[in-house]
Amino acid sequence: MLSFDEYVMPRTLHEALEAVERLPSNGKVIAGATDVVPYAREGRGGDVHYPVVVDLSRVAEFQGYTIADGRVRLNANVVFQAFLEDDVLREHLPCMPSCAIWFADDxxxxxxxxxxxxxxxxPAADGMPPLLAMNADVELARLEGGAIRHRTVPIAEFVRGPGANAMETGELISAVTCESMQGYGGSFQKVGQRRSLVISKVSxxxxxxxxxxxxxxEDVRLALGGIGPVPxxxxDIEDMLRGQPITRQIVAEASIRPADRVASRSRVEYRRRVVRGFVEAAIEDALVACGAPIPNDVQREAVHV
Known part of the structure; x- marks a missing residue:
């Protein structure tokens, strides 16, 4: 059961940052609360109590997205369902619909x-490999002398290890920005015992x-998650493929090399086998999604969402 003494729901970014500055060390910041609520149940965290909870779901500056100068700005409260329902996001971030469909339930x-x-x-976060492939940056906000200040951290530097990120005390993620991938075909692969509601072993x-x-x-972006402490x-595989003719042989060769990157402490051989199959499947599905005439030797049925 989840309980708290004070529940704060700021409406502006400035109010949110003020609330975070006052937050005790054992307080909690939430947005969707899809992690903390399931954790506060019998069999997991059990009875979980916070003296103060700051709910960011109503912060005006955290709503919606914008596209300009070849980049997509996803404000902090953009939810995974948007990548399935918003046609503009589907066009500019073509790997995110298949990522979202694997992400939990409606x-x-x-x-x-x-x-x-x-x-x-x-290490199993579904959103991390797509953002890494799209050269994303994380925008962080904080208060300095009562004024809002921002800094930007590349996504590759933001996650430092399991449960560790580059956020400093008093900071909040205000947005994630990434390159528009309009004109690309996208694919996301994830292994689990069922289609959703499962933590990734490999993505x-x-x-x-x-x-x-x-x-x-013409261009290729590839990333893996769940194979080590960070995505x-x-x-090097991207460089190998870029500019090359599309053949079964080169796709198969590209799928073999990444298996050596597996750095997980558990089920290493299993993960290596999965990586080989997933890289091949992801490239092939992305090719099909391009809508270009694909040679017969690499055609396969894509998963459409």
């Missing part, structure tokens, strides 16, 4: 924020843009 997706997902810094994301003729890789960008 009710959780309506509450769970992308910012909260990365703030937890879980993989691919973003692919083909040449005008559709027979070469991994496969830049």
């Amino acid at each position: 009710q959780v997706r309506e509450q769970a924020t992308l910012a909260g997902n990365i703030a937890n810094a879980s 993989a994301v691919a973003l692919v843009k083909t040449s005008a003729s559709g027979d070469r890789f 991994v960008r496969l830049r």
